[in-house]
Amino acid sequence: MQTNLADFIKDTPEGKTAEAILRSCVHCGFCLATCPTYQLLGDELDSPRGRIYLIKEMLEGNPVTAKTQLHLDRCLTCRSCETTCPSGVQYSHLLDVGRNIVEQKVPRGWVEKTKRWGLRKFLGTPTLFNNALKLGQLARPMLPTNLRNSIPKKQDAKPWPITNHTRRMLILDGCVQPALSPNINAATVRVLDKLGIQLVNLSSVNCCGAIDHHLNAHDAALQKIKHNIDAWWTQIEAGCEAIVITASGCGAMVKDYGHLLKHDMHYAKKAARISSLCRDLSEIITAESASLTPLIQPAQREKIAFHAPCTLQHGQKIVGVIERLLSTAGFELSAVNDAHLCCGSAGTYSILQPKLSQQLRDNKLAALQSGAPHTIATANIGCLTHLQSGANVPVRHWIELIDEAVVSIR
Ligand code: SF4
Ligand code: SF4
Known part of the structure; x- marks a missing residue:
């Protein structure tokens, strides 16, 4: 796709990233068939190709409106279009640039701003979320069905074993998962214990930064990412083999740290290394399946x-x-x-x-x-x-x- 980016963006790192991605799109439209919002709404502007066009218009200096913002807001960032695209268009990286610009050009009203700020703080602060969840679970039986169904029942975790193995890996606890479903990480520790792997859980690391990032609070996200890198780095140097992630949303985010910090002279190398060591739990279990299979009757x-x-x-x-x-x-x-x-x-x-x-x-x-x-x-x-x-x-x-x-x- 031919592009002619406006002066305000063309010589910036974001502009260069966006231009390369825009040029890789050949406008074939294959991605429309697998886009959930296009399937539901049937509007080209709610498809990947339509959104790419909107972002291109914006980066070329054309007027940006609340309508542009709405179509970008409706994108799930599911990346189904990336899987379908024959040209390898990195849509989600382009969307990050587009959302950032639209946020600056079309300021949201205070209600919407407060909602987004509140969501970031609420979901990204484990003590706040845990306490609110506990209250919600207590009140659950008295609530109307719709509201009751949106509050998960209290779940207890079976015990974490005390382990001591030579092989060590880091685990990301997660921001909301320990409260919503504490047995997930406990089950992970038990299974990996049987495979001779000890998991190291750093209490100072909980959120991967995805919530801030996807709500366009990029500076707050980068702050969390750098904090995580610094905390994990000491353990990596001390011999931890990998960073195990049990929530695929957090895994996708940590695997993107290298991209997000590629222009940061202090963190680029470390971020790339952290991303290369990040593993979804299924990748670890598959690599160890020769040891696991005999344990399963x-x-x-x-x-x-x-x-x-x-x-x-x-x-x-x-x-x-x-x-x-x-x-x-x-x-x-x-x-x-x-x-x-x-x-x-x-x-x-x-x-x-x-x-x-x-x-x-x-x-x-x-x-x-x-x-x-x-x-x-x-x-x-x-x-x-x-x-x-x-x-x-x-x-x-x-x-x-x-x-x-x-x-x-x-
Ligand atoms: S994103 Fe990919 S599949 Fe969609 S129009 Fe562009 S080149 Fe075609
Ligand atoms: S990320 Fe998902 S919702 Fe967004 S354009 Fe791509 S396929 Fe559609």
């Missing part, structure tokens, strides 16, 4: 449907890996139509775009539940909580199922 287990989060399949390009692990462990997997489509969770999207989000959730649940599974398994806390709010069956993290399959033979 061959058995016919329950029927499950697997929901592959966008941040796993499109963001990290991990496809079919968890399904294979579950199938090897004896679970029967039911077929899921349109598995490439987003469930509508998408970070804070379910709060900021509730109508579209609920439509996507209902479509996803219909596909997941069509094979009458006993359980839905997934790999990201956001998708898990969002799907659970409307599902007829339990929604769980896949490592909890593997953990039980291993524990059951003890």
